[in-house]
Amino acid sequence: MTELAAVSVTALKGVGAALAEKLARVGLETLQDVLFHLPLRYQDRTRIIPIGALRPGQDAVIEGVVAGADVLMGKRRSLLVRLQDGSGTLSLRFYHFSQAQKDGLKRGTQLRCYGEARPGASGLEIYHPEYRSLNGHEPIPVEQTLTPIYPTTEGLTQQRLRQLSEQALARLGPHSLPDWLPAELARDYQLGPLDEAIRYLHRPPADANLEELAEGRHWAQHRLAFEELLTHQLSLQRLRESLRAQEAPQLPKARRLPTQFLANLGFQPTGAQQRVGAEIAYDLSQPEPMLRLVQGDVGAGKTVVAALAALQALEAGYQVALMAPTEILAEQHFINFQRWLTPLGLDVAWLAGKLKGKARASALEQIANGTPMVVGTHALFQDEVQFKRLALVVIDEQHRFGVQQRLALRKKGVEGRLCPHQLIMTATPIPRTLAMSAYADLDTSILDELPPGRTPVNTVLVADSRRFEVIERVRSACHEGRQAYWVCTLIEESEELTCQAAETTFEDLSAALGGLHVGLIHGRMKPAEKAAVMAQFKKGQLQLLVATTVIEVGVDVPNASLMIIENPERLGLAQLHQLRGRVGRGSAASHCVLLYHPPLSQLGRERLGIMRETCDGFLIAEKDLELRGPGEMLGTRQTGLLQFKVADLMRDADLLPAVRDAAQALLARWPQHVSPLLERWLRHGQQYGQV
Incomplete structure (x- = not known):
């Protein structure tokens, strides 16, 4: 067969x-x-429901006799047909109809209809039902299955x-x-x-249990979800194995550079930084490529950990590349690393998409000639970028880069032969369930301790009817020498409208706060303009910065201690947590005002309540996953990874430990079954394991 x-x-x-x-x-x-x-x-068309027993919102098959049909001239012309079955009366409403259709629905016609019963002007109505007339001689059987x-x-x-x-x-x-x-x-x-x-x-x-099927709890769904999640694990395991099979430069533990670096730093790393640093140092000393994800909550000091890893490669005479998703963030890393590495006698090169002409040619030449540290955006992925001795790649905010881009880095290794080690950092804490499935090809380290001197941010919910009071609060904070952010969030999912809203807010606040220096940043500005405004804010030349969510990640202004987020109900919890992390970076008490537009839905209240109660990013991430599902959590770029046909990461989270064990067993004992499974489930997805 x-x-x-x-x-x-x-x-x-x-x-x-x-x-x-x-x-x-x-x-x-x-x-x-x-x-x-x-x-x-599924729809249940297996039985006929008496009209009198119908409930609003119910999809049902009904039978009855037409008692009348009229064309009504309201806002839209419609045909209203009244149907009776002895137990009650129901209206059928058609907005698109022909004369022939109207003639076929004359009084006395017997109909069988299917549709959703909704409350209407005269009792229950079904809009545009599927229907057929019954000639009365021959009973038409109902469906046997859902x-x-x-x-x-x-x-x-x-x-x-x-x-x-x-x-x-x-x-x-x-x-x-x-x-x-x-x-x-x-x-x-x-x-x-x-x-x-x-x-x-x-x-x-x-007789199937529709509720069980709707919730995905049926054994048949369970069976297929298990196989799909298993295949997904196998694809990531195969990817991991193919990377592990590569050779990587062995980097001995560094002594000289880290000692000098820590002496200049002026503070001791936290226990968590030391622990994670040791895990990374061990991985780097091995002959196969490190694949490690470092998760740290906002402000946990991931950059210092990345610097220590970089120094291990640099002391061994290799190159390091650090990549960030936006120019603002990449530029900030560039400034930090220049400040840290120049005193150690190490040069830092810079490459971003906006670099053109001679400046670009010069940067490419520096990289090819072996400048020790290279910082940039994903422009570093491009083919024309040639490294001399690349041994370590640090990727910041991993969820913005797809798996495929991570793989492209392999080709940049020493002589195209040795695969660089990869250190991936994220300030978006990833819930355990998601990490087990979306990042199964990575080892995970967690920075779970904040550096001393960081103050928790006090979060309050304020209705936008009290906007005037909030503006006054900004005025007094700025007069006391503090700085503030005012964040305008997405309106109608359109970047253009958001930028317009930010411009309007900027004009309103500039007028209301005469005498204060107000700046504006939004996604439609050129990177150089954004960088210039950001630099003014950092230097304290601007007291208030009006921005869209472009400032979400990594911008560091210790003197900023007040943040206002407008319409916070439109953002995910993880994103709100990221934004809030822009304040509370100095020693002053910091505040975040969530300026919402009432009335809030039950879900909205619950979500903003979580923000008020906790500053723990991991707890927030778990809640966010529960409330919003995995697709949004990972950012749209990564969701290609998670477009499951049957499985649902939240619903099937309890299957994941068993799925991981099953994947190990299959690889060890039945390896010949792996390819057919990948072919079955992932043929239209990304072929991770066969790059």
Whole structure:
């Protein structure tokens, strides 16, 4: 029997070239793809509900006799049909209708309809129901199974997808769709047969528990989610193995440079910095590439840890590259590293996208000739950038860089042969569940201690009706010699509108706070303009900085002790926590005002309440994941990683430890099953392991 993975969709009845092209748009090229294209939800058309028993919001099949049909001229012309079945009356409303349709719905016609009952002007209504007239001679049977609703694209109807899945299901069997989970493994983890799970999810029986299916708790969903998460783990493990199989420069533990550096620093590293530093130093001394993620809450001193790692490579005579996602952040690292390394006799080169002409050529030449430390944006990934002896790459704010970009760095190693070590830093604490799945190819270190002298930020919630009081608070803080941020958040998801809002706020505040120096930063400004404003703010020439969320990461102005965030309900908790981390960097008591627009939803209240109660980024990240799901947490660039077909990281978090163990077992005992699993689940995703 042919495996369905090898049979094209064109083998199905009614699939020609045009339809095949539409199916390919949603990733359906083979019959296996069709079977793994699972319903999003189900409709129950297996029984007829009496009109009198309908509840608002319920999807249902009803039958009745037309008692009247009228064309109403309201804001929009509509056809209103009244339907009775002896238990009650219901209206059907059509906004798009023809004369022929109206004639077919005359009084006395018997109809069977399907749709969602909603409260209307005259009791319950169904808008644009699916309906058919019953001629009364022959009873039309109701559906025997729940009706699946599939993910679709333009030009593909639910009806067509149901017909195709029906044909594919007819060919489904244990031989046509091999189960790549060994029987022993399936037994250990109590996983049911693959073909039965797929058949059930496409056509659940009439007595299926709809609530259980909607919540993803059914054994058939559990079975497929396990296999998908397992495949995801395998892809990352394979990526990790392929990187580990590379050779990396062995860097002996450094003595001279770290001692000088710490002496100039003027403070002792925290216990957490020392512990994480030792983990990194050990990794760097090994002959295979380090892949380590350092998570530290806002202000935990990740940069000092990165500097100590860099010094180990520099003392051994190699080059180090540090990369940040934005020019503002990269520039800040450049200034820090210049300040730290110049006294040690080490040069620092700078490369960003905005560097053009001679300056760019000169930077490329410095890098190729072996300037020890190179700082830049992801311009460092470009092909024309050639390093002389690159041994370590430090990536700041990893979630902004995709896995593929991390892999591109391999080619930059010594003689293109030795793979550089990678140290990845993030101030966005990643919940354990997410770290186990999204970053399974990395070792993780956590900086869980703040440097002495940092003050917790006091957070308050204020309704925007009290805006005037908040402006006065800014005035008095600035008169006392402090500085403040005023953050304008996204409006209607449009960068342009946000920038306009920031400009308007800037004008309003400049007028209200006459005599204070107010600056403005937003995403539409050129990097040089942003950098100039930021530099003025750092030097204390500006007292108030009005900004969009571009200042979210890493900008360090110790004298800024007050932050106002407008419409905080529009941001994720992790992002609010990042923004709040811009204050509280000096020794003065710092405050963050969340200026919200009432009324807040229940969820909004809960989320902003968490911000008020805790400054612990890890706790906030866990809550954020619970409330928003993983896609947003990792930033859009990384979500390609997590577009699961069946699995849901929050719902299935409890499966992850078992999935990790199963992945290890499969790699050790059944390695021949790994490729078919990757092919089945990730063919349309990123082929991590085969770069």
